[in-house]
Amino acid sequence: MIENLLLGLGVAASPNNLLFCFIGALLGTLIGILPGLGPTATIAMLLPFTYGLDPVTGLIMLAGIYYGSQYGGSTTAILVNLPGEVSSVVTCIDGHKMALQGRAGAALTVAALGSLTAGCIATLIIAAWGPPLAAIAQKFSSPEYFALMVLGLAMAVVLARGSLLKGVGSILLGILVGCVGIDVTSGAYRYTFGQPVLFDGIGFAAVAMGVFGLVEIIVNLEQLHDGQPRIIPVGRLWFTKEDFRRAWGAVLRGTGVGSVLGILPGGGGALGAFASYALERRISRNRKEFGNGAIEGVAGPESANNAAAQTSFIPLLTLGVPSNGIMALLMGAMLIQGISPGPDVMNQRPDLFWGLIASMLIGNLMLVIINLPLIGIWVRFLRIPYELLFPSVLLVCCLGVYTLNNSTFEVLLTAAFAMVGYVMRKAGADGAPFLLGLVLGPQMEMHLRRAMLISEGDPTIFLSRPASAGLLVVAVLLFILAAMPASRAARDDAFAAEE
Amino acid sequence: MIGTFSLRVNAPDLLAALLFGVFGLAGLWFGWDLDSGSAGEMGPGYLPKAISWLLLAICAILAIRAFLAAPERLDLIRLRPLTLILLAAVLFALLLERFGLVVTVVATVFLSCLSAGRFRPLRTAILALGLAVGTILLFVELLQQPIPVWGPP
Numbered sequence: 001m002i003e004n005l006l007l008g009l010g011v012a013a014s015p016n017n018l019l020f021c022f023i024g025a026l027l028g029t030l031i032g033i034l035p036g037l038g039p040t041a042t043i044a045m046l047l048p049f050t051y052g053l054d055p056v057t058g059l060i061m062l063a064g065i066y067y068g069s070q071y072g073g074s075t076t077a078i079l080v081n082l083p084g085e086v087s088s089v090v091t092c093i094d095g096h097k098m099a100l101q102g103r104a105g106a107a108l109t110v111a112a113l114g115s116l117t118a119g120c121i122a123t124l125i126i127a128a129w130g131p132p133l134a135a136i137a138q139k140f141s142s143p144e145y146f147a148l149m150v151l152g153l154a155m156a157v158v159l160a161r162g163s164l165l166k167g168v169g170s171i172l173l174g175i176l177v178g179c180v181g182i183d184v185t186s187g188a189y190r191y192t193f194g195q196p197v198l199f200d201g202i203g204f205a206a207v208a209m210g211v212f213g214l215v216e217i218i219v220n221l222e223q224l225h226d227g228q229p230r231i232i233p234v235g236r237l238w239f240t241k242e243d244f245r246r247a248w249g250a251v252l253r254g255t256g257v258g259s260v261l262g263i264l265p266g267g268g269g270a271l272g273a274f275a276s277y278a279l280e281r282r283i284s285r286n287r288k289e290f291g292n293g294a295i296e297g298v299a300g301p302e303s304a305n306n307a308a309a310q311t312s313f314i315p316l317l318t319l320g321v322p323s324n325g326i327m328a329l330l331m332g333a334m335l336i337q338g339i340s341p342g343p344d345v346m347n348q349r350p351d352l353f354w355g356l357i358a359s360m361l362i363g364n365l366m367l368v369i370i371n372l373p374l375i376g377i378w379v380r381f382l383r384i385p386y387e388l389l390f391p392s393v394l395l396v397c398c399l400g401v402y403t404l405n406n407s408t409f410e411v412l413l414t415a416a417f418a419m420v421g422y423v424m425r426k427a428g429a430d431g432a433p434f435l436l437g438l439v440l441g442p443q444m445e446m447h448l449r450r451a452m453l454i455s456e457g458d459p460t461i462f463l464s465r466p467a468s469a470g471l472l473v474v475a476v477l478l479f480i481l482a483a484m485p486a487s488r489a490a491r492d493d494a495f496a497a498e499e
Numbered sequence: 500m501i502g503t504f505s506l507r508v509n510a511p512d513l514l515a516a517l518l519f520g521v522f523g524l525a526g527l528w529f530g531w532d533l534d535s536g537s538a539g540e541m542g543p544g545y546l547p548k549a550i551s552w553l554l555l556a557i558c559a560i561l562a563i564r565a566f567l568a569a570p571e572r573l574d575l576i577r578l579r580p581l582t583l584i585l586l587a588a589v590l591f592a593l594l595l596e597r598f599g600l601v602v603t604v605v606a607t608v609f610l611s612c613l614s615a616g617r618f619r620p621l622r623t624a625i626l627a628l629g630l631a632v633g634t635i636l637l638f639v640e641l642l643q644q645p646i647p648v649w650g651p652p
Contacts, residue, residue: 049642052642163512163515165557165560165561165564166515166561168557169515169518169519169554169557169558169561172519172550172553172554172557173518173519173522173554175546175550176522176526176547176550176551176554179546179547179550183543185543186534186542186543188533188534188542188543188544190530190533190543190544190547191526191529191530191547193529214584214585214588217580217584218580218581218584218585221577221580221584221614221615222575222576222577222580224615224616386615387612387615387616387622388622388626390611390615391607391608391611391612391626391627391630392630392633394584394587394588394607394611395591395604395607395608395630395634397588398588398591398592398607399634399638399646402591402592402595402646403638403642403644403646406645406646408592408593408595408596409592411588411589411591411592411595412588412589412592414588415585415588415589415592418584418585418588419585420518422581423514423518424515424518426511426514426573426574426576427511427512427514427515427517427518428511428512428515429515429518445546448541448546449541452538452539452541453539453540455539456539457537457538457539457540458538458539459538
């Protein structure tokens, strides 16, 4: 592991990769701080820019945006009482109270240093868990892969918020859209309507940009209200001995909770933060302080969301199964570069796997420097009105899609999928499962066909092989559990604070 | 009309049913001639049609649930941002290769700014010019993309 990490550090420390890691961390902080702009939309927007880069460099930058946004989100939560990101919602509760009591500096410092600790530990977890998981996955053949993807999608629906049925519908919709283009096995034209631009399928970036980029702008504009946010002054950036004594345990527990939930598909930062807050409140001796500025309520969730953001890379990099919308985007970025994510990446492209992981260590260090001493600069960005921001976002979306293939048709596709995404949003169907279906669909079809070819059309092949049977049984159990009234109520509770 | 209707119906469920139904039907309609093959040797039409049928099944369940579940209204829908932002993207696609980047950026920014609260002409003009210069610097000069700046390429 040490050897591999050193190899990775060698890759990540090249001047070019350091530069893009820095750009990613910077952009991530910026969009984390700005409430109307999330990591999913930003990564969708920047996908086209990475095609011209070396795959490692592009991934390092996109990853930096994701975990960088977890740092930036806490600043807005603490100083303005607005979640810069979904995963910072719980930080608002106690973080903002601390700021009102004049302890904004302590809250910010604890959030940043907690995130750093969590980031470093989570990176080591990826390095330790990656190779054994990949080794198991390498023994898989088509039936197991198909079952694994079914399980991944099932978990993504069960652990995400919203209705199960609509989640499944969104996945199916994504798979159907993924069918457009020339069928690789038979050479048949599917849903191409005689348009040569559709022969290669519907561009992933165009869909992502529509469903996440444009829809986010439209929804933000609907909720737009006038008035400047009230920003609380930062004060002195340090914490007391008492703060440290109370925070360090929360940081470690948050890291643990976040790391575990991050690995599970559908998990990601928000769920980790909620779970960590609930845990801290339950075990704390200062329970009465929660909601009134308990430092544990900042330290735990902030560590958890960063840990989860990082361990959510594990399923993508080792199994080839993306666990949330952002990982689906990264998988899209890898596929367009000609790399298919999965257990082979580690052996065939060790520079890519270990370079990306090592860049997270470097990126987390950069982020602490970007976020703490330079906080005054970032606070100024909070004063930019959204009316000035969204036309720029719209233009970057359109130009980004256009420059992919110099095709205005793809820009029209983006607009069409923005409409679909908008209807989905209003219907209570999440965009992330749709994207997961789109990106996994073609591979699921391939593995399903192969498996059924091996068994000569007998579907029991999925049950007669122990590994695939086990994976499918877990998927079915999860659905039954999630559909039961009791766990349904608990699930709704867990996400209630998010609304 | 929608107001009285939503008193009895779970509108988000119904909308989702509609969305999945439309795509399911379209998948079947346009994929009807694709060869399904058999389970052992799936043709190009097997999966798309199976998925379309599943979408129709989910559509049916959601449609029934919409009338049985607790009534719920749709979130506020504002037509102005929706239509203007979509139109701005379409306008961008129509103008870019005919009139070049500068005209396209100015037109897109003006159209999209109509969607946010009070329209401020001067501020929008400054923003449009700034973004025109910014996109030229970023996309044409720095990233060397073959985008026409003025007129057709």
